[in-house]
Amino acid sequence: MAAYSSAPDPGRVLSIQSHVVSGYVGNRAATFPLQTLGYDVDVINTVQFSNHTGYGHVNGHKTTPEQLTAIFEGLTTNGLVSHSRILTGYVPGAEALQVVSDQIRQMKEVDPDLIYVLDPVMGDMGTGLYVSKEVVPIYKSMLSIATVITPNQFEVELLSGININSLPTLHTALHQLHTTSSLPHVAFSSIPLPISLVDSLSLPSPPASYTRLLPDPLPQWYDAAGVGAPEDEVLVCFASTWADGKMDTWAFALPTIRGYFSGVGDLFSAMVLAHFQNPDSVSELPPLPHAVSKALLAVQQILLRTHLYSLGQTGASGMATPRPLHRPSDQTTSGSVIPSDTELDAINPLNPKDPKRKAKRMRLRELRVVQERALIQDGGEGWPGRQLDWDDLLRHGM
Amino acid sequence: MAAYSSAPDPGRVLSIQSHVVSGYVGNRAATFPLQTLGYDVDVINTVQFSNHTGYGHVNGHKTTPEQLTAIFEGLTTNGLVSHSRILTGYVPGAEALQVVSDQIRQMKEVDPDLIYVLDPVMGDMGTGLYVSKEVVPIYKSMLSIATVITPNQFEVELLSGININSLPTLHTALHQLHTTSSLPHVAFSSIPLPISLVDSLSLPSPPASYTRLLPDPLPQWYDAAGVGAPEDEVLVCFASTWADGKMDTWAFALPTIRGYFSGVGDLFSAMVLAHFQNPDSVSELPPLPHAVSKALLAVQQILLRTHLYSLGQTGASGMATPRPLHRPSDQTTSGSVIPSDTELDAINPLNPKDPKRKAKRMRLRELRVVQERALIQDGGEGWPGRQLDWDDLLRHGM
Numbered sequence: 001m002a003a004y005s006s007a008p009d010p011g012r013v014l015s016i017q018s019h020v021v022s023g024y025v026g027n028r029a030a031t032f033p034l035q036t037l038g039y040d041v042d043v044i045n046t047v048q049f050s051n052h053t054g055y056g057h058v059n060g061h062k063t064t065p066e067q068l069t070a071i072f073e074g075l076t077t078n079g080l081v082s083h084s085r086i087l088t089g090y091v092p093g094a095e096a097l098q099v100v101s102d103q104i105r106q107m108k109e110v111d112p113d114l115i116y117v118l119d120p121v122m123g124d125m126g127t128g129l130y131v132s133k134e135v136v137p138i139y140k141s142m143l144s145i146a147t148v149i150t151p152n153q154f155e156v157e158l159l160s161g162i163n164i165n166s167l168p169t170l171h172t173a174l175h176q177l178h179t180t181s182s183l184p185h186v187a188f189s190s191i192p193l194p195i196s197l198v199d200s201l202s203l204p205s206p207p208a209s210y211t212r213l214l215p216d217p218l219p220q221w222y223d224a225a226g227v228g229a230p231e232d233e234v235l236v237c238f239a240s241t242w243a244d245g246k247m248d249t250w251a252f253a254l255p256t257i258r259g260y261f262s263g264v265g266d267l268f269s270a271m272v273l274a275h276f277q278n279p280d281s282v283s284e285l286p287p288l289p290h291a292v293s294k295a296l297l298a299v300q301q302i303l304l305r306t307h308l309y310s311l312g313q314t315g316a317s318g319m320a321t322p323r324p325l326h327r328p329s330d331q332t333t334s335g336s337v338i339p340s341d342t343e344l345d346a347i348n349p350l351n352p353k354d355p356k357r358k359a360k361r362m363r364l365r366e367l368r369v370v371q372e373r374a375l376i377q378d379g380g381e382g383w384p385g386r387q388l389d390w391d392d393l394l395r396h397g398m
Numbered sequence: 399m400a401a402y403s404s405a406p407d408p409g410r411v412l413s414i415q416s417h418v419v420s421g422y423v424g425n426r427a428a429t430f431p432l433q434t435l436g437y438d439v440d441v442i443n444t445v446q447f448s449n450h451t452g453y454g455h456v457n458g459h460k461t462t463p464e465q466l467t468a469i470f471e472g473l474t475t476n477g478l479v480s481h482s483r484i485l486t487g488y489v490p491g492a493e494a495l496q497v498v499s500d501q502i503r504q505m506k507e508v509d510p511d512l513i514y515v516l517d518p519v520m521g522d523m524g525t526g527l528y529v530s531k532e533v534v535p536i537y538k539s540m541l542s543i544a545t546v547i548t549p550n551q552f553e554v555e556l557l558s559g560i561n562i563n564s565l566p567t568l569h570t571a572l573h574q575l576h577t578t579s580s581l582p583h584v585a586f587s588s589i590p591l592p593i594s595l596v597d598s599l600s601l602p603s604p605p606a607s608y609t610r611l612l613p614d615p616l617p618q619w620y621d622a623a624g625v626g627a628p629e630d631e632v633l634v635c636f637a638s639t640w641a642d643g644k645m646d647t648w649a650f651a652l653p654t655i656r657g658y659f660s661g662v663g664d665l666f667s668a669m670v671l672a673h674f675q676n677p678d679s680v681s682e683l684p685p686l687p688h689a690v691s692k693a694l695l696a697v698q699q700i701l702l703r704t705h706l707y708s709l710g711q712t713g714a715s716g717m718a719t720p721r722p723l724h725r726p727s728d729q730t731t732s733g734s735v736i737p738s739d740t741e742l743d744a745i746n747p748l749n750p751k752d753p754k755r756k757a758k759r760m761r762l763r764e765l766r767v768v769q770e771r772a773l774i775q776d777g778g779e780g781w782p783g784r785q786l787d788w789d790d791l792l793r794h795g796m
Contacts, residue, residue, distance in 0.1 A: 009769055021469055022440040022478045032433050035768045042420040048443060048461065050472025059472030060465070063446065067459045071419055074448025074457030078757035080420045359476040370433045371407055 010278055012040045012082065016100055017089035017266065019045035021060075024367040025052040025263035026089050030270035033298070033369055033376045037274045042083065044071060046091045052262045055362045065095040072103050081107060086114060087273045089266055090121040094134035101142050108145045115276060118146040119269040124154045143181035148276060148288065150269040153191045164191065167393055170238070174249065178242035185242075185288045187272050187295075189265065190235040190254070198234045201393075203253035204384035207297065213304050213375075239292035239385070250289035252296055252385035257303050259310070263367050264299060271295035271376075283382070293382030300383065301375040302367055309371075310364040408676055410438045410480065414498055415487035415664065417443035419458075422765040423450045423661035424487050428668035431696070431767055431774045435672045440481065442469060444489045444498075450660045453760045463493040470501050479505060484512060485671045487664055488519040492532035499540050506543050513674060516544035517667040522552045541579035546674060546686065548667040551589045562589070565791055568636070572647065576640035583640075583686045585670050585693075587663065588633040588652070596632045599791075601651035602782035605695065611702050611773075637690035637783070648687035650694055650783040655701050657708070661765050662697060669693030669774075681780070691780030698781065699773040700765055707769075708762040 013034055018026030027043050034041045046068070049060030063071075075081050086104055091097045108114055120139040123129040129136075140159060143149065149159075157163055162173040170191075177186050235256055240249040275281050276291035283290035369376065411432055416424030425441050432439045444466070447458030461469075473479050484502055489495045506512050518537040521527040527534075538557060541547065547557075555561055560571040568589075575584050633654055638647040673679050674689035681688035767774065 019441070019443065021442050022473060022476075028441075032430065035430050035771070036434075038768065038771075040768050043417070043426075044419050045417065045443065045446060048446075048465070048469065050469050051476055051478060055476045057472065057475050059468040059475075061461075061468065063459075067446070070457040070459065071446065071448050074455065075420060077455050077457075078420075078449055078453050078761075079754040080449060080757070080761065356477040359478070363476075363478065370436065370438050373433070373436075 009040070010038050010274075010280060011084040012042065013085045013087060013273065014042045014044070014081075014083040015087045015089075015270070016044040016046060016091065017087070018047045018049065018092075019043075020049050020051050022051050022366075023262070023363070024267075024369055026266055029263035029266040029367055029369065030087060030089070032373070033267060034270055034274055036373050036376050039085075039274065042075075042080070044068070046096060051359075051362070054260065054262045055359045057359070062092045063096070065093070065099050068096055068099045072099070083107070084111075084114065085273055086116045087119075087270060088117075089119045089269065092131070094132055094138055097135055097138045101138055101145075104142075105145050115147045115273070116145060117148045117150060117269055117273040117276070118142055119150045119265060120155050120159060121265075122155050122158060124152050128154070129158075140181075143177065143183045146183060148185040148187055148272060148291075149177070149183065150187045150189065150265065150272055152189060152265065156186075156188055167197070171247075171390060171394060174238070174240045175247055178240070178247060183242070185276075186238070186240045187268075187288065187292050188238045188240065189268055190237060193234065193236045198236060198253055201236075201251055201253070201386065201388070203236070203251055203386050205253075206255065206300075207381060207384055209380040210297065210300060210304070210383075213301055213308075215308060237292060237296060237385075238388075239289045241286060241288045247390065248286065249388045249390065250285075250292070250385045251388055252292065252383050254296065254300060254383070257300075257307050259307055259365060261303060261306065261365050261367065262362070264303060267302065267367060267369065268295050268299045271298045281379075285382075289385055289387075290382065293385055294379060296383035297380050298376050301380075302369060302372055305372045305375070306365060306368045309368055310361075313364050314361075407438070408436050408672075408678060409482040410440065411483045411485060411671065412440045412442070412479075412481040413485045413487075413668070414442045414444060414489065415485070416445045416447065416490075417441075418447050418449050420449050420764075421660070421761070422665075422767055424664050427661035427664040427765055427767065428485060428487070430771070431665060432668055432672055434771050434774050436678075437483075437672065440473075440478070442466070444494060449757075449760070452658065452660045453757050455757070460490045461494070463491070463497045466494055466497045470497070481505070482509075482512065483671055484514045485517070485668060486515075487517045487667065490529070492530055492536055495533055495536045499536055499543075502540075503543050513545045513671070514543060515546045515548060515667055515671040515674070516540055517548045517663060518553050518557060519663075520553050520556060522550050526552070527556075538579075541575065541581045544581060546583040546585055546670060546689075547575070547581065548585045548587065548663065548670055550587060550663065554584075554586055565595070569645075569788060569792060572636070572638045573645055576638070576645060581640070583674075584636070584638045585666075585686065585690050586636045586638065587666055588635060591632065591634050596634060596651055599634075599649055599651070599784065599786070601634070601649055601784050603651075604653065604698075605779060605782055607778040608695065608698060608702070608781075611699055611706075613706060635690060635694060635783075637687045639684060639686045645788065646684065647786045647788065648683075648690070648783045649786055650690065650781050652694065652698060652781070655698075655705050657705055657763060659701060659704065659763050659765065660760075662701060665700065665765060665767065666693050666697045669696045679777075683780075687783055687785075688780065691783055692777060694781035695778050696774050699778075700767060700770055703770045703773070704763060704766045707766055708759075711762050712759075 015027055015030050020028055027045055031041050031043055047062045049058050051058060088100060091100050104116060122131050153164060156173055160173040160176040162169055162176060164170050164173050174186055177183055235254045237252040238249055240247060272291045272295045275294040277287050413425055413428050418426055425443055429439050429441055445460045447456050449456060489498050502514060520529050551562060554571055558571040558574040560567055560574060562568050562571050572584055575581055633652045635650045636647055638645060670689045670693045673692035675685050
């Protein structure tokens with residue numbers, strides 16, 4: 001009988017994020033997918049909450065700055081701080097974030113090759129800032145120790161000080177982030193762009209491995225729910241690298257999946273970390289667009305399967321066609337696709353008298369990372385993107 | 399292209415145990431393996447420590463009884479307490495354990511079919527009681543709500559009040575546990591028995607899937623380290639079920655793997671939970687021996703791979719043959735296989751002047767559940783065991 005061989009060992013990760021007992025955000029959205037890809041993940045939980053805030057009601061506690069300091073002391077004393085990669089997400093409060101920042105700065109001094117993926121969790125276009133404003137300057141200072149940051153539009157604007165409403169302002173904001181703090185990589189996810197502009201970028205369509213996820217035959221509610229109707233609803237993700245005084249930016253167009261999902265950004269940043277300069281992950285693309293391409297495919301697949309599951313569970317057959325929940329021309333209001341409860345009830349006809357309706361809806365929309373782990377493990381070829389020709393784009397019509 | 403199908407969904411688990419940032423004990427040894435088997439695991443962390451106590455130095459904090467109560471409130475209010483399985487491990491202190499006990503009692507009242515695997519973590523034969531003595535009566539009261547308990551010898555003796563030094567006293571202790579609290583199942587792991595007694599039980603040998611894990615060719619240090627020399631060192635595990643006024647007990651003989659490993663019991667209880675009455679897990683055995691058989695194979699495989707990795711990393715070639723670290727006749731001292739540092743240094747010649755030597759050794763002995771996840775996922779046929787004929791055993795020589 002042949003001897004058993006272990007899988008390749010891609011190394012140790014330190015992930016510092018929130019923990020929820022039930023559901024998949026923060027470390028709960030990052031850890032299992034990273035472990036599934038073979039990473040040995042050390043996990044520091046910055047909070048322990050019953051569930052994510054989307055449920056409307058949450059109970060639990062934060063890890064205090066003193067408790068974080070104590071944990072780092074324990075790890076350091078035992079010589080356990082030898083990670084090749086770090087991932088940080090939600091850290092509650094400026095004092096706790098400063099503890100984390102100081103620790104990572106020390107680790108970067110010891111090992112300048114350490115890959116640090118920083119998700120500067122501060123807010124989004126819909127809700128604005130949802131952390132204390134004292135956090136903002138700390139994140140700005142952390143840009144100088146990050147390898148990759150994974151902000152949303154709100155966070156890019158906050159960190160760069162530039163309002164993004166066109167390709168030239170996007171160019172300025174990215175340029176600003178790269179040059180002010182010597183930040184090599186920005187993975188900027190899901191900014192809504194007018195369809196005409198996206199058309200002008202000629203971005204490639206979803207890969208075949210994505211369409212194989214669609215149910216066969218398509219259920220009755222499929223078209224009504226708008227899962228497969230991305231024509232006028234496109235999100236664009238940019239992967240931007242600064243090297244040798246030049247900004248190399250790739251763009252990826254994604255069909256919008258309607259509905260409110262939590263933990264999507266957390267899963268994305270974890271998958272960027274997983275696939276960035278991973279020696280087992282061969283590609284013809286440069287490191288960042290490769291990682292973003294693989295991360296986007298994993299996230300979109302999990303999202304689609306979660307959405308289909310959620311719709312299937314609520315028995316949404318025969319319902320009215322909901323109006324588009326997000327229109328890309330609506331840029332001034334929100335970059336997130338957050339429908340109202342009324343809109344959701346049109347899609348998911350849960351009993352309107354049920355006081356736990358919102359919680360039930362949230363539960364059904366928890367990312368199905370465990371059930372769909374094969375999608376993370378298999379990886380696929382990645383989401384197709386295209387390198388932008390900034391000179392040409394800035395010269396011609398925007 | 400064929401539509402993608404999701405894996406079967408075995409259901410939701412609530413796991414209440416310790417969390418360590420680095421390494422694999424408590425929830426860290428249970429959650430990932432359960433998720434790998436498809437379980438959607440809700441995770442309550444009763445502590446957040448930097449690492450397990452075997453390192454000698456630990457820093458971190460406990461979750462207070464009030465914080466545990468708050469988490470349960472959040473889950474209950476959001477209708478998230480609908481688990482089909484519960485697993486509990488280390489809970490620090492009587493007050494916290496009482497909160498956990500009250501919560502599970504309520505859940506069992508709502509759903510009497512709930513499967514509850516209780517690991518009554520209180521101590522072991524080597525160290526004695528390592529929780530406060532106020533915890534003991536609470537665990538005794540929890541026997542009436544448990545489906546399966548997974549105690550070690552120390553805990554069986556504490557819960558039953560019976561000192562085990564022969565098959566008749568083992569029989570009395572198991573009988574006592576089953577009948578006093580209507581406890582249906584006891585999975586009693588790793589009690590050392592004299593080889594003569596084990597011989598008389600005629601227990602079957604390791605399965606072929608276990609031997610395929612051995613390296614080919616065998617490294618130089620293999621025999622010296624004694625990995626494959628279980629002849630005079632056998633641990634026995636008993637799986638005992640009480641039904642219709644009759645005690646049905648199966649026994650499994652395991653080769654000892656020398657060295658100090660943490661989290662083995664936590665991985666075992668998680669795997670018993672995973673394979674107990676799992677509709678996807680077909681077997682000709684009754685539910686408990688089936689679950690124990692599968693759990694033992696998974697745990698032994700992970701342990702063996704971890705041990706081989708640890709020996710390989712420390713470059714233990716050409717070392718002296720260490721004396722047997724555990725002899726089964728040594729029953730009076732310890733049921734664990736805990737070698738001295740001197741003995742470990744004979745096997746793992748780490749620099750004796752290195753103050754972090756102990757921590758390094760511990761790190762190398764962290765269970766390789768992530769790296770060897772394929773062994774958990776594949777499952778295998780289970781560890782072979784044999785049903786005991788108590789009437790015959792008690793009648794004839796013990």
